[in-house]
């Protein structure tokens with residue numbers, strides 16, 4: 150059924166259609182609307198049987214999901230930003246124990262300075278935690294990915310994060326097709342745990358493992374992630390046959406075949422990128438887009454194949470590794486090893502800074518002209534940074550960087566006026 | 567599934583398999599067909615109070631629930647000595663997740679069982695004093711506040727034993743630990759209230775809070791059994807001396823637990839919905855010295871000179887308990 154609906158509500162309805170049995174979450178912007186909607190649906194009996202547990206922290210939220218999942222219930226939680234970091238210990242634990250929990254990440258920057266707006270620093274910080282990570286491009290896909298996520302998680306007995314851009318998707322009203330319960334039921338069977346806390350057949354879960362077996366356990370986790378590389382396209386195909394639309398998969402290509410310059414990105418920024426690419430292609434530019442839908446496991450082969458003919462690759466990253474550079478670009482360089490394709494990192498939209506078509510167009514033109522640096526920051530106020538650096542050299546006194554930066558930027562904008 | 571047969575049989579007025587009692591009054595451990603949660607062959611130190619306490623508590627719970635239970639364990643000695651992969655000593659469904667989240671994991675298990683309609687399966691969480699009073703305290707308080715249907719048992723050995731005897735918030739005043747060395751003008755742990763979790767649990771007004779010790783295993787069993795039959799959040803705090811951490815003889819575990827009680831340092835009581843319903847009177851009062859002297863962690867109070875001042879403060883703490891819980895008639 151088509152509905153004009155907020156992204157968060159759409160995701161909540163998708164989760165509800167997956168018949169979760171235990172939902173447990175702690176509020177944090179921009180995830181709140183999702184869990185509010187779910188708590189309401191559990192109260193009204195729209196999701197039944199299901200327990201909605203209000204907890205005292207994100208650490209507890211995921212821990213409850215861990216217990217519920219181990220005891221055989223389909224478990225769901227959602228968080229973002231500081232919340233994800235606060236539950237980090239349990240994040241690694243859930244994957245180590247092989248528990249198929251699904252968690253929505255309403256992507257948001259991490260403080261300090263505190264910032265509630267969107268970028269991908271949070272989920273990227275936990276990219277090596279053993280969870281699968283799927284990134285939604287729009288709200289329809291966010292909804293569809295949740296349905297696939299439960300199936301994927303349970304097939305592999307591994308937890309899955311569905312990442313959607315905070316505010317940009319979670320708070321956007323769009324027309325979304327919400328499938329029927331019968332359709333979802335036909336796609337997603339009930340959860341059958343691999344291992345269960347059951348008095349009739351006692352097992353010990355979470356034993357202490359020493360050096361003699363730990364490497365093997367980790368290797369198996371890796372091997373199971375690699376199985377996902379085959380399973381994800383299968384489930385996406387099955388999904389499209391069942392639901393009549395495409396969603397998910399490892400990657401998706403947009404005019405990238407034969408294009409000299411390929412823009413790589415994940416998440417909602419793809420929409421804006423595609424608009425700009427359309428305009429440039431209309432002028433005859435050889436430019437296309439590669440969307441990464443699955444970031445963990447990283448689809449090395451699929452990416453290599455898709456980019457093998459490109460002359461240059463530009464990665465738009467909504468997070469970055471401080472002291473190092475691009476996170477996505479790093480994986481890309483690995484995928485392109487030996488192909489000698491210049492790969493540029495463009496860090497964009499940190500802490501919710503808008504990624505405008507104007508800026509992207511300027512950027513892409515620079516790239517097409519072969520004049521793009523290996524690492525750059527979209528719309529960086531270089532003047533403000535330089536002034537702060539100069540000031541720091543003069544005044545040898547430590548203090549919050551952010552305040553000075555904001556002052557500098559404010560001063561600069563006054564000067565412009 | 568096969569259960570290990572009972573190998574030993576204790577006698578005596580306070581002991582578990584008391585054959586002087588009526589058959590009906592004998593406890594779980596006194597019967598050959600008893601439930602057996604934790605098999606022998608685990609790797610606890612000799613004389614470990616925690617191994618003993620956990621075993622009796624879990625066996626009693628197994629008996630009371632007719633084996634329909636799930637156990638969640640925090641990180642700590644109990645977890646480490648009982649589950650070195652690929653071995654496990656547990657004969658009950660058992661799960662360890664992290665140091666600080668056992669109460670929340672148990673909440674999740676309880677929720678799953680409720681959804682699955684398995685109301686007869688009971689959930690028990692357990693941890694050391696560190697996992698309970700420090701790192702897991704937030705999760706535990708949350709579990710109490712929601713009145714989740716979980717019995718939480720804390721095995722209090724008064725320090726972080728698993729990581730090598732460091733101070734916890736349950737470490738008593740003046741005790742020497744690896745992080746509160748017996749040096750300087752005020753050697754050992756700082757003097758203070760400590761964090762006495764049973765009273766904090768009571769402040770949550772949960773249905774049942776009790777303290778117990780391994781000196782009276784019949785009492786421990788009875789309290790576990792009682793708690794198992796109730797619903798909602800329940801808390802039992804068991805004093806379990808640790809020969810290694812306390813610097814005591816392995817053969818003194820039970821004696822130390824008894825002296826802690828009889829000196830008034832560790833009151834034994836039950837509370838329902840926040841009010842004390844019963845306190846166990848002290849049978850043979852002893853000064854705190856008798857308890858302190860047997861342990862190397864308090865040696866600096868006696869050598870090279872007797873630190874009467876600091877011992878007097880500990881005695882005052884014991885006296886305050888005696889008054890507060892009316893432990894002497």
Ligand SMILES: Cc1ncc(C[n+]2csc(CCOP(=O)(O)OP(=O)(O)O)c2C)c(N)n1
Pocket residue numbers: 238616641642643644665666693694695696697698723725726727728729734
């Ligand atoms: C987050 C975290 N911090 C620290 C540790 C290290 N650690 C493991 S067990 C433990 C102490 C356990 O003490 P307690 O709960 O009192 O149990 P005991 O070993 O004394 O029975 C510590 C500090 C850990 N596992 N996880």
Ligand code: SF4
Pocket residue numbers: 609610611612613614615616617643647723727728807808809810811
């Ligand atoms: S260190 Fe203490 S608590 Fe740990 S196993 Fe040894 S005696 Fe038991």
